[in-house]
Amino acid sequence: SQTIHQWPATLVQPVGSPLSLECTVEGTSNPNLYWYRQAAGRGLQLLFYSVGIGQISSEVPQNLSASRPQDRQFILSSKKLLLSDSGFYLCGSAPPGLNTEAFFGQGTRLTVV
Amino acid sequence: GDSVTQMEGPVTLSEEAFLTINCTYTATGYPSLFWYVQYPGEGLQLLLKATKADDKGSNKGFEATYRKETTSFHLEKGSVQVSDSAVYFCALSDQYSSASKIIFGSGTRLSIRP
Numbered sequence: 001s002q003t004i005h006q007w008p009a010t011l012v013q014p015v016g017s018p019l020s021l022e023c024t025v026e027g028t029s030n031p032n033l034y035w036y037r038q039a040a041g042r043g044l045q046l047l048f049y050s051v052g053i054g055q056i057s058s059e060v061p062q063n064l065s066a067s068r069p070q071d072r073q074f075i076l077s078s079k080k081l082l083l084s085d086s087g088f089y090l091c092g093s094a095p096p097g098l099n100t101e102a103f104f105g106q107g108t109r110l111t112v113v
Numbered sequence: 114g115d116s117v118t119q120m121e122g123p124v125t126l127s128e129e130a131f132l133t134i135n136c137t138y139t140a141t142g143y144p145s146l147f148w149y150v151q152y153p154g155e156g157l158q159l160l161l162k163a164t165k166a167d168d169k170g171s172n173k174g175f176e177a178t179y180r181k182e183t184t185s186f187h188l189e190k191g192s193v194q195v196s197d198s199a200v201y202f203c204a205l206s207d208q209y210s211s212a213s214k215i216i217f218g219s220g221t222r223l224s225i226r227p
Contacts, residue, residue: 006156034215043219044202090156092215100206101147102215104157 002027006091006105013112019064019078021108023091026072033074034092034102035066044090050074051096086112115140119203119218126193127226134188134221136177136203144205146170146179146186151200151220160188160201195225 003026013019025031035047046059048066056066063082067075074091088109092102120135138146148160148170161170166181175190186203203218 004156036217044217046214046216049214092157094206094215101145101159101162103159104149106156 002031002093002095002103004091004093004103004105006108008108009106010109011111013081013110015083015112016080019076019081019085019110021076021089021091021110023074023076023093023105024072025074025093028072028093028095030071030096031093032096032100032102033068034090034094035074035076036090036092038088038090038107040087048076081112083112086110115144115205115207115214115216117203117205117216117218119201119221121219121221122200123222123224125224125226128195129192130225132188132190132193132197132223134201134203134223136186136188136218138184138186138203138205140184140205140207142207144207146177147204147206147215148175148177148186148188149202149204149217151202153199157202193223193225195227198223198225 005024033050036044038044050056050068064078088107090107091105094100094102116139118137145164147162149157150160151157161172163170163179169178177186177188200220200222202220207214
C-alpha cells in the first residue's frame with residue numbers, strides 16, 4: 001500500500017513570506033498526485049493535480065503554484081502568502097488508472113499571521 | 114462539472130443510535146464513489162468505496178450503496194459508537210478524466226454522545 005509523507009505538520013508564516021510544502025509518496029510508481037485545501041469549517045477544495053512529472057493542472061486561480069520535479073514528489077509553493085491562504089493542506093496520491101481511490105498524508109496546518 | 118452534495122452538519126447522536134448521512138452526486142460519466150473519514154487532527158482515511166451501480170461498500174459497520182437511479186451514496190450505520198465521532202466526506206472519482214480527479218463534498222461533522 002502507499003505511504004504519503006507530508007511536512008511540516010504545522011506552520012506559522014507571516015503575510016508576504018514564501019511557502020514550500022513537500023509531499024513524497026512510497027509504494028507506487030507514476031501515481032496521480034493531488035493538493036487539497038480545507039479552510040476552517042469547510043470542505044476540501046482541489047487545488048492542483050498531476051498525472052506525471054512536470055504535468056500540473058490547476059483547478060482554481062490563486063496565489064499558489066505546484067511542481068512535480070520527480071515521479072513521487074509534489075511541492076506546493078507560494079511567493080507571497082496571504083491571510084486567506086491559511087488552512088489545512090492535504091497531499092493525496094492515487095495509483096495510475098481509472099476509478100482508483102486516493103491515499104492521503106497527515107496534512108499541514110498553515111496559519112498566516 | 115462534477116459535484117458532490119452532502120447533508121450539512123453537525124450531526125449529534127446518542128451512542129447506539131442509527132446513522133444516515135446523505136450524499137448525492139452529479140457526474141458526466143460513471144464515477145466511482147467513496148466515503149472518507151477524518152478523525153480530529155488527522156488526514157483522510159478511506160472508509161469504503163463502490164465502483165459501479167448497485168455495489169455496496171462496507172467497513173467497520175458502515176455501509177453505502179451506489180444508487181445510479183437516484184445519484185446517491187448515503188452512508189449508514191446501525192449502531193454508532195463514541196469512537197465514530199469524526200468528519201465524513203463523500204467523494205467521487207471522475208472516470209472520464211485521465212487524472213481521475215477526486216471531487217469531495219463539504220463534509221459532515223458527526224458527534225456521538227455517550
